[in-house]
Amino acid sequence: MIDTQVLTESFKRTAAGIADLSGKTPLDTFVELARTGESPATDGELANAISSLAGWFAEQGPAYLRLMREFIRRLKLRDEALAAILRRLVKDEPTRSDVDRRRWTSLALMDLGFPPTVTALQRDDELRKRYVGDWLSLVAANRNYSSVENAFVVATKEGIVSVKQLCLKAEVVRRQFGERLANFLLAVALALPDEEQRIEFRNLILKMYGYDLNDEPHGTVAIENLGWLDRQTINLLERVNAEAELRKLKEAA
Amino acid sequence: MPRACPEHLPERCFKNIDEDEFAAQEFRDAVIAELRATTNLLQAAAAYDHWRSTAKALGAFSAIIVVLEPHERLGRLRYRDSYQSTLADLLRNDTTLGGADESDISELLAWLLGETADIEDETAQVLFDLLLADRPIEPSEGWYFRTDDHGQNPFSGYDLSCLPWRLGLPFVVTGSKYVGFSVSGSDLEGPRRVTFADVAWDYHPYWRPNGRTEARSETPAACEKTGLEELLAKPPKFSSIRLPLVRVAAG
Numbered sequence: 001m002i003d004t005q006v007l008t009e010s011f012k013r014t015a016a017g018i019a020d021l022s023g024k025t026p027l028d029t030f031v032e033l034a035r036t037g038e039s040p041a042t043d044g045e046l047a048n049a050i051s052s053l054a055g056w057f058a059e060q061g062p063a064y065l066r067l068m069r070e071f072i073r074r075l076k077l078r079d080e081a082l083a084a085i086l087r088r089l090v091k092d093e094p095t096r097s098d099v100d101r102r103r104w105t106s107l108a109l110m111d112l113g114f115p116p117t118v119t120a121l122q123r124d125d126e127l128r129k130r131y132v133g134d135w136l137s138l139v140a141a142n143r144n145y146s147s148v149e150n151a152f153v154v155a156t157k158e159g160i161v162s163v164k165q166l167c168l169k170a171e172v173v174r175r176q177f178g179e180r181l182a183n184f185l186l187a188v189a190l191a192l193p194d195e196e197q198r199i200e201f202r203n204l205i206l207k208m209y210g211y212d213l214n215d216e217p218h219g220t221v222a223i224e225n226l227g228w229l230d231r232q233t234i235n236l237l238e239r240v241n242a243e244a245e246l247r248k249l250k251e252a253a
Numbered sequence: 254m255p256r257a258c259p260e261h262l263p264e265r266c267f268k269n270i271d272e273d274e275f276a277a278q279e280f281r282d283a284v285i286a287e288l289r290a291t292t293n294l295l296q297a298a299a300a301y302d303h304w305r306s307t308a309k310a311l312g313a314f315s316a317i318i319v320v321l322e323p324h325e326r327l328g329r330l331r332y333r334d335s336y337q338s339t340l341a342d343l344l345r346n347d348t349t350l351g352g353a354d355e356s357d358i359s360e361l362l363a364w365l366l367g368e369t370a371d372i373e374d375e376t377a378q379v380l381f382d383l384l385l386a387d388r389p390i391e392p393s394e395g396w397y398f399r400t401d402d403h404g405q406n407p408f409s410g411y412d413l414s415c416l417p418w419r420l421g422l423p424f425v426v427t428g429s430k431y432v433g434f435s436v437s438g439s440d441l442e443g444p445r446r447v448t449f450a451d452v453a454w455d456y457h458p459y460w461r462p463n464g465r466t467e468a469r470s471e472t473p474a475a476c477e478k479t480g481l482e483e484l485l486a487k488p489p490k491f492s493s494i495r496l497p498l499v500r501v502a503a504g
Contacts, residue, residue, distance in 0.1 A: 018455060019335070020424045020425075020459075021396040021422060021456075022330050022332040022417070022420075022424075022431060023331050023335040023339060024332035024335060024422065024424040024425075024429065025424070026424070028332060028334060028335055028424065029426065031334070032426060033426065036426075036428050070334075070338060073355070073356070107354060107356075111356070133350065133351045133352030134352055137353075137357055141356075160351070161351065162351050164349065164350045164384060165350055165351045165353075167379065168353055168357055168358075168384065169357070171357075171360070171361075171372060171376060171380070172356075172357055204379060204383065207375060208373075208375060208376045208379045208380075209373075209375075210375070
């Protein structure tokens, strides 16, 4: 059984900046005891407690929503009813018009296993431009590979995604999509706006995964699978494929 | 003339200030005078924290710098779960990166701790060099502990599960997990003595002046009850930290 008053107090004290010298907060202690204490709480009880407080968190501000998100993440809650409440929260004020509240609520939804769709995320231009790292994490949590790749490619072409960010997110994509990683790397490499960035990215990927993005088999892509790309990129890919074919013929000769 | 404890103050708070030999007499007098002017505990707490933050902002304290042994290493303990958020915040503030979420770095942290992680060594090493190596391990001054032998491994020679208790951490419970950093003394910038002015009002029940931590009264029976020498210092960069980081679970 969760004591909501104790839980609320833990949120308040943590939001006020109380922590010990190791950085552990009253909320950390609550989370720890919820799992390992004398009478551990069930996931349902924990999700219900957060559901009852979600509106209050939104009123208090982004710092509280961030703590709510950490609570959900650490306790690995997967609760559809709580997700439905948070989805409503995103659509209502004060969250709807506050990018920081949307950010933490969306990340909480991601941890619950119900990330905002890529379409919804693409509509949230403020979130995308202000917090591109978080935005890409939310995108990558979606299950549809093509739409994830497309969102990355578009943002990369716009020049708002750094090479470092792409390297970090490559790992997120690998964990989510496994064997599609090579496609992803090539697609974003081609989307990088300048040659210097492309070279830097290729060198880093070579070190990270041993993939040479200039080389076969990763230098060629099945263009018929990339129908959503614009004509200019498809032309580029066709040229890359043609050059790879030519190299192969020369080597065979 | 000896200072007297105002009636409404907890004795321990008063003693922490009164007996702090690393703080100048004039500062001890000044803060006690401020506290004497209050009439209850709530007022005293507010007056203390206000005085402390103002004095710190004005740079009113002269720090006592500690000279460390040439090859010694010091330890730093961070609560593991909140450290992952701290790490994400460090990356969030990097405008050249464009931010990152803690879900992006959970495997990298596991790798740093030498745990089985869903990330290849080569990949983790590149991400470490790219994202962390040149970055301080935390955003502001941290509390470091020093073992009595001033040796090269601050995490050896005693039962590690006792460490959080011996450091007097107020929120420790059995099973709490921490990340331990072993830092070369030469990589610490401005290691200095801790004074009462570094301690928030709420923290006084867990702190003792004059340079050593006090083990928690609930420390498990099998643990040594002695505290450890403590210092404050600016954080070193990740590149100077010994890897893997040390895993500590409170006994």
